[in-house]
Amino acid sequence: MHKELLEDIGEKELIKRLAEFMPKNQVSDDCAFVKKKNKTLLINTDSLVENIHFNDDTISALDIGWKVVASNVSDLISSGCSKIIGVNIGLVVPSKTDWIWIKDLYTGINLALNHFGGLILGGDCSMGQEKVISMTAIGLQGKIKLRRNSCKPKEIILTTGIHGLSKLGLMIKSKKIFDTDISLTKSLINSSLQQFSRPKLKPNFLKKVLKARPNKSIKMIGCTDSSDGLFQALLDLATESNCKAIIDYTKIPKHKNWPKGHKWDEYYFFGGEDYELVFSLPRKWANNLLFEDKTVTEIGYFLEGDASVSFENCDNKNLFKNKSFSHF
Amino acid sequence: MHKELLEDIGEKELIKRLAEFMPKNQVSDDCAFVKKKNKTLLINTDSLVENIHFNDDTISALDIGWKVVASNVSDLISSGCSKIIGVNIGLVVPSKTDWIWIKDLYTGINLALNHFGGLILGGDCSMGQEKVISMTAIGLQGKIKLRRNSCKPKEIILTTGIHGLSKLGLMIKSKKIFDTDISLTKSLINSSLQQFSRPKLKPNFLKKVLKARPNKSIKMIGCTDSSDGLFQALLDLATESNCKAIIDYTKIPKHKNWPKGHKWDEYYFFGGEDYELVFSLPRKWANNLLFEDKTVTEIGYFLEGDASVSFENCDNKNLFKNKSFSHF
Numbered sequence: 001m002h003k004e005l006l007e008d009i010g011e012k013e014l015i016k017r018l019a020e021f022m023p024k025n026q027v028s029d030d031c032a033f034v035k036k037k038n039k040t041l042l043i044n045t046d047s048l049v050e051n052i053h054f055n056d057d058t059i060s061a062l063d064i065g066w067k068v069v070a071s072n073v074s075d076l077i078s079s080g081c082s083k084i085i086g087v088n089i090g091l092v093v094p095s096k097t098d099w100i101w102i103k104d105l106y107t108g109i110n111l112a113l114n115h116f117g118g119l120i121l122g123g124d125c126s127m128g129q130e131k132v133i134s135m136t137a138i139g140l141q142g143k144i145k146l147r148r149n150s151c152k153p154k155e156i157i158l159t160t161g162i163h164g165l166s167k168l169g170l171m172i173k174s175k176k177i178f179d180t181d182i183s184l185t186k187s188l189i190n191s192s193l194q195q196f197s198r199p200k201l202k203p204n205f206l207k208k209v210l211k212a213r214p215n216k217s218i219k220m221i222g223c224t225d226s227s228d229g230l231f232q233a234l235l236d237l238a239t240e241s242n243c244k245a246i247i248d249y250t251k252i253p254k255h256k257n258w259p260k261g262h263k264w265d266e267y268y269f270f271g272g273e274d275y276e277l278v279f280s281l282p283r284k285w286a287n288n289l290l291f292e293d294k295t296v297t298e299i300g301y302f303l304e305g306d307a308s309v310s311f312e313n314c315d316n317k318n319l320f321k322n323k324s325f326s327h328f
Numbered sequence: 329m330h331k332e333l334l335e336d337i338g339e340k341e342l343i344k345r346l347a348e349f350m351p352k353n354q355v356s357d358d359c360a361f362v363k364k365k366n367k368t369l370l371i372n373t374d375s376l377v378e379n380i381h382f383n384d385d386t387i388s389a390l391d392i393g394w395k396v397v398a399s400n401v402s403d404l405i406s407s408g409c410s411k412i413i414g415v416n417i418g419l420v421v422p423s424k425t426d427w428i429w430i431k432d433l434y435t436g437i438n439l440a441l442n443h444f445g446g447l448i449l450g451g452d453c454s455m456g457q458e459k460v461i462s463m464t465a466i467g468l469q470g471k472i473k474l475r476r477n478s479c480k481p482k483e484i485i486l487t488t489g490i491h492g493l494s495k496l497g498l499m500i501k502s503k504k505i506f507d508t509d510i511s512l513t514k515s516l517i518n519s520s521l522q523q524f525s526r527p528k529l530k531p532n533f534l535k536k537v538l539k540a541r542p543n544k545s546i547k548m549i550g551c552t553d554s555s556d557g558l559f560q561a562l563l564d565l566a567t568e569s570n571c572k573a574i575i576d577y578t579k580i581p582k583h584k585n586w587p588k589g590h591k592w593d594e595y596y597f598f599g600g601e602d603y604e605l606v607f608s609l610p611r612k613w614a615n616n617l618l619f620e621d622k623t624v625t626e627i628g629y630f631l632e633g634d635a636s637v638s639f640e641n642c643d644n645k646n647l648f649k650n651k652s653f654s655h656f
Contacts, residue, residue, distance in 0.1 A: 047419075088464050110349055129458050
C-alpha cells in the first residue's frame with residue numbers, strides 16, 4: 001500500500017486531519033475549552049523537542065524551562081485567560097541526562113510560573129532517546145473570549161509589541177549571525193538575546209482590553225499570539241475569521257535599531273517565538289486601548305473579502321510570496 | 329564537575345526530587361488535584377515512548393491509542409474520578425511516519441474514550457526522532473477521595489481483579505514466550521493478549537464503593553492502581569500510608585489456568601499494566617463490597633508498623649527480595 005508520509009502532508013494539513021477526531025468547537029484555536037457549570041477552563045498543550053525546538057548549544061535548561069511555560073501560557077493569554085491555574089509536565093529524557101539539567105529545567109519552569117502565575121501541578125518522567133518536554137497548561141476563561149475566528153470586517157488590527165527579536169537572538173546564539181555584525185547595535189543584540197532566552201508575555205492584556213471596552217455587550221474578540229511569527233498570526237486570524245487583513249508596512253513597530261533589508265523583513269515577519277498578541281477591535285475600543293497603553297500599535301484593518309493578508313506601502317514585493325511559518 | 333546521571337539516580341529518587349518543585353499536597357499520587365470553588369479537578373499526565381513502552385513489532389497504533397488512554401484514565405479512576413472530562417495529546421513523531429499510523433492512533437484514542445468517557449480536547453503535534461505520546465487527562469473528583477496515603481491499620485486490602493495477564497501478553501507478542509508453550513491454555517493466551525492490547529478498566533469502581541459504604545462520614549480511602557504491578561501498588565500504599573501490608577499469598581486471585589512456579593509469580597506480582605485497583609477498606613465496608621461485587625477479592629490487611637509488604641503462606645521465599653517495578 002502507498003505510504004503517505006507525514007513530511008509530505010505538511011503541518012497545516014496534519015492539523016486539519018487531526019481536528020476531525022475532536023469536537024467541532026475545538027478546531028480553530030490552539031487552546032481547548034471545557035465548560036464546567038458557569039466556568040470555562042482553557043487547556044493548552046505545547047511540546048518542545050530536542051534538536052527541533054532547542055538544543056544544548058544555543059539555550060540553557062533554565063531558559064528552556066522558561067520558554068516551555070511561555071509558549072503554553074501565551075496560548076492561554078491569547079484566549080482571554082483571567083487566571084493561570086498551573087501546568088502538568090510530561091518529560092522524556094535520555095538515561096545519560098545529568099540531573100543538573102533536569103533540576104535547571106524545573107527551576108526555569110518555576111521561575112516562569114512565579115512570574116506569569118500558576119504552579120506545577122504534576123506530571124511524569126520517562127526515558128527516551130531525545131529530550132521532549134510536553135507541557136499542558138490550565139487556566140480560567142476571563143470575561144471575554146479571545147478567539148482566532150472572531151475578527152470582523154472594519155475592525156482595526158493591533159499588536160502588543162515588536163517582532164523578529166527572538167529569531168535574531170536564535171541566529172546569534174546558533175552563530176549564523178555574529179554579534180560583531182556591523183548592522184547590529186548593542187541594544188538590539190541584548191534585546192534579541194533576552195527575547196530569545198526569556199521571552200516576556202502580556203499577562204495583563206485581558207485586563208487592559210476590558211478596561212478599554214466601550215460596550216459591555218461585546219463578549220468575544222479576534223486574537224492570537226505571534227508564536228509562529230507575525231505573518232502567520234495575521235493569516236490565521238484572516239483564515240479563521242474569513243476576512244481580508246490589510247497591513248500598513250510603515251506602521252509595524254520595529255526595534256529602534258532594526259536594520260533595513262529583505263533578510264531583516266524575513267526575520268521580522270516569519271521569525272516566530274515573540275509571543276506578542278495580534279488582535280482586532282472596533283475603532284472606538286481600539287482608540288481607547290491605544291490611548292491607555294502606548295506599547296500597543298495599530299498596524300492595519302480587516303475588510304470583507306477572501307481570507308488573505310495584504311500589505312500597503314511595502315516596497316519588498318517578494319517578501320510575502322508563498323510564505324507561511326511551519327515547524328515541520 | 330561530577331555528573332550525576334539519571335540512570336544512576338533511579339526512578340523513585342527522581343520522582344522524589346521532582347516533587348520538591350511542586351506544592352506539597354501533590355506529591356503522593358500520580359494525579360494532580362486542583363480545587364476550584366466546590367469542585368476538584370483531577371489532572372494526570374502519562375507518556376508512552378517508542379522502544380521504552382511500545383514498539384511497532386508488538387502492538388498496533390490502534391492499541392497504543394487505547395492503552396495511552398487506559399493508563400491515564402486508570403490514574404483518574406484510582407483517585408476517585410466521577411467523570412472523565414477529556415484528554416489533551418502532545419504527540420511527537422518522526423517525519424517519516426505514515427499518516428495511517430497517526431490516524432489509527434487517534435482512532436484508538438477515541439475508541440477508548442467512547443468506552444471510558446471523555447473527549448479529545450486538543451493537543452499539538454511535533455516532529456522528533458522517536459514517537460512519544462504524552463497525554464494529559466482531566467476529570468472531576470467524586471464524593472470520596474481515593475489516595476495512596478489514606479490506608480489505615482486494621483483495614484482489609486482488596487483488589488478488583490487478577491494480575492500478570494498483560495505481562496504474559498507482552499511476552500507472547502515479543503516472542504519471549506511462545507503460544508505453543510505447553511503450560512499455556514488457549515483461554516489464558518487469549519485473555520493475556522486481550523489484556524495487553526486492550527486493557528479493561530473499572531470505570532464504575534467509585535459507584536460500587538460508594539454503594540457499599542456503611543458510614544457516610546468517611547470521605548477518603550487508600551487506593552492506587554496496579555499499572556506498575558501488584559507488588560509496587562502494595563508497596564506504594566504501605567509507604568505513603570506508613571503502615572504494614574500483610575498479604576495472604578493463597579488468597580490472591582489468579583487466572584484459572586495460571587501456571588505455578590517462580591517465573592509465573594514474577595509475572596504476576598511485577599508485570600504491570602493490568603490497571604486493576606488495589607485498595608483498603610474497614611471490615612464492614614469491605615464485606616458489603618465483597619458481597620455486592622464478586623470480581624473484588626480480599627487479599628490481606630494492614631497493620632501498624634514499618635511501611636512494608638509481607639506475605640503469608642508463600643513458599644517462594646526469594647520472590648520479593650529487593651524487588652520494585654521500575655520503568656527505568
